[in-house]
Amino acid sequence: xxxxxxxxxxxxxxxxxxxxxxxxxxxxxxxxxxxxxxxxxxxxxxxxxxxxxxxxxxxxxxxxxxxxxxxxxxxxxxxxxxxxxxxxxxxxxxxxxxxxxxxxxxxxxxxxxxxxxxxxxxxxxxxxxxxxxxxxxxxxxxxxxxxxxxxxxxxxxxxxxxxxxxxxxxxxxxxxxxxxxxxxxxxxxxxxxxxxxxxxxxxxxxxxxxxxxxxxxxxxxxxxxxxxxxxxxxxxxxxxxxxxxxxxxxxxxxxxxxxxxxxxxxxxxxxxxxxxxxxxxxxxxxxxxxxxxxxxxxxxxxxxxxxxxxxxxxxxxxxxxxxxxxxxxxxxxxxxxxxxxxxxxxxxxxxxxxxxxxxxxxxxxxxxxxxxxxxxxxxxxxxxxxxxxxxxxxxxxxxxxxxxxxx
Amino acid sequence: xxxxxxxxxxxxxxxxxxxxxxxxxxxxxxxxxxxxxxxxxxxxxxxxxxxxxxxxxxxxxxxxxxxxxxxxxxxxxxxxxxxxxxxxxxxxxxxxxxxxxxxxxxxxxxxxxxxxx
Numbered sequence: 001x002x003x004x005x006x007x008x009x010x011x012x013x014x015x016x017x018x019x020x021x022x023x024x025x026x027x028x029x030x031x032x033x034x035x036x037x038x039x040x041x042x043x044x045x046x047x048x049x050x051x052x053x054x055x056x057x058x059x060x061x062x063x064x065x066x067x068x069x070x071x072x073x074x075x076x077x078x079x080x081x082x083x084x085x086x087x088x089x090x091x092x093x094x095x096x097x098x099x100x101x102x103x104x105x106x107x108x109x110x111x112x113x114x115x116x117x118x119x120x121x122x123x124x125x126x127x128x129x130x131x132x133x134x135x136x137x138x139x140x141x142x143x144x145x146x147x148x149x150x151x152x153x154x155x156x157x158x159x160x161x162x163x164x165x166x167x168x169x170x171x172x173x174x175x176x177x178x179x180x181x182x183x184x185x186x187x188x189x190x191x192x193x194x195x196x197x198x199x200x201x202x203x204x205x206x207x208x209x210x211x212x213x214x215x216x217x218x219x220x221x222x223x224x225x226x227x228x229x230x231x232x233x234x235x236x237x238x239x240x241x242x243x244x245x246x247x248x249x250x251x252x253x254x255x256x257x258x259x260x261x262x263x264x265x266x267x268x269x270x271x272x273x274x275x276x277x278x279x280x281x282x283x284x285x286x287x288x289x290x291x292x293x294x295x296x297x298x299x300x301x302x303x304x305x306x307x308x309x310x311x312x313x314x315x316x317x318x319x320x321x322x323x324x325x326x327x328x329x330x331x332x333x334x335x336x337x338x339x340x341x342x343x344x345x346x347x348x349x350x351x352x353x354x355x356x357x358x359x360x361x362x363x364x365x366x367x368x369x370x371x372x373x374x375x376x377x378x379x380x381x382x383x384x385x386x387x388x389x390x391x392x393x394x395x396x397x398x399x400x401x402x403x404x405x406x407x
Numbered sequence: 408x409x410x411x412x413x414x415x416x417x418x419x420x421x422x423x424x425x426x427x428x429x430x431x432x433x434x435x436x437x438x439x440x441x442x443x444x445x446x447x448x449x450x451x452x453x454x455x456x457x458x459x460x461x462x463x464x465x466x467x468x469x470x471x472x473x474x475x476x477x478x479x480x481x482x483x484x485x486x487x488x489x490x491x492x493x494x495x496x497x498x499x500x501x502x503x504x505x506x507x508x509x510x511x512x513x514x515x516x517x518x519x520x521x522x523x524x
Binding site for chain 2 (some may be wrong): 008020190285338344345
């Protein structure tokens with residue numbers, strides 16, 4: 001058997017396994033996906049809003065937080081050396097909201113800003129909300145119940161782009177929903193690997209037990225989840241809780257965001273490599289899952305480039321040598337398609353994966369399938385996802401170059 | 408809520424079943440192609456033998472040479488088309504390597520035809 005066939009079969013196996021796993025967990029838990037535990041008592045909550053150049057969104061974010069139907073102890077804006085009008089707008093908001101606090105500091109990164117906030121915070125629970133995100137009114141009520149279980153260190157939720165007009169934004173709506181849905185499924189095996197910035201609730205004592213966020217990591221929200229799990233805490237996902245956020249509206253910003261996510265993921269693998277394949281869900285699932293996604297992405301891209309280049313060179317030579325001797329460039333034989341069984345398997349796998357996407361979108365509240373045309377869904381499945389491996393290459397370059405700039 | 412890590416194992420078992428089923432069906436598909444080529448080979452071999460006998464018979468009795476030439480051309484076209492089919496099958500076959508042997512046998516038959524034609 002040729003090496004390419006072996007690679008294809010490896011892909012098939014990994015894809016079938018991943019799909020089978022998610023589908024099994026889904027069908028087993030489909031009736032409880034949107035359940036959330038009711039809190040037995042009220043918790044005191046401090047909300048931290050790290051902000052860097054967020055003049056366009058911070059006011060609305062603060063208003064959304066104070067609009068939440070849960071008693072909040074304090075809201076702390078952590079202005080991380082913004083160069084725009086974030087500070088002025090925040091100072092105006094201080095007059096309106098007595099429970100609002102403002103910390104103006106030198107730029108030192110999001111993780112460090114949150115750590116400053118944790119030291120100041122008085123609440124039992126810490127909620128981190130990005131300054132361009134907007135939690136739903138009932139969001140805190142649906143998250144606090146999880147903390148009745150003393151092993152829970154953090155709870156995350158669904159967030160979707162607020163801006164959904166442009167084609168790129170629509171793609172991200174599909175993507176964010178699929179990510180949230182699969183994160184929920186991973187929650188059933190304690191495999192939630194990230195507590196995204198738009199809205200995540202943490203137990204303060206859990207964060208304090210290991211010194212809080214890693215300020216050197218590009219994705220402090222992935223690192224903190226790994227750190228919690230590494231230290232024996234559990235991270236949960238609430239599909240019933242929702243926040244909206246501002247998604248990148250142009251390719252440049254989109255690309256930079258994805259690259260940052262990947263570099264952060266690579267930093268996490270490096271930091272926790274000692275746990276690889278060792279006891280616990282971090283070592284036996286999360287790290288291998290991340291590694292596998294990078295390996296399959298790069299391998300797939302390698303095969304794609306090899307086949308493309310080989311095709312171009314072969315066709316060039318064929319044309320170059322055929323013309324002088326008058327041989328036909330195209331014959332009827334070229335029009336026959338004889339698919340291999342790998343092609344058949346690939347098509348079946350694509351159809352199942354596509355159906356899974358439809359299942360996800362039909363399950364997610366507020367993001368009904370009606371909002372997406374078949375072209376959106378096909379483009380997402382065939383083109384959008386295929387862009388990921390290219391970003392991994394660029395991320396690897398930045399990772400090895402140790403380029404940790406937030407851009 | 409109870410941890411559901413046993414799904415890792417269940418998914419693995421299901422994957423092994425589906426994967427092996429896929430490989431088995433793929434093997435059957437490729438084997439059926441090889442069977443088809445085998446049939447084509449036997450046909451071609453019989454025709455070639457027929458032509459060789461006709462050629463030998465020409466030297467003994469007075470037969471119409473024109474019709475024999477036509478037959479030869481038709482047969483040449485036929486085995487050329489069949490060779491293209493084998494080539495396509497060979498590219499599409501990923502598991503069963505027997506097709507390479509079949510291809511070689513067919514090439515030898517074609518060579519024999521060109522020598523004796």
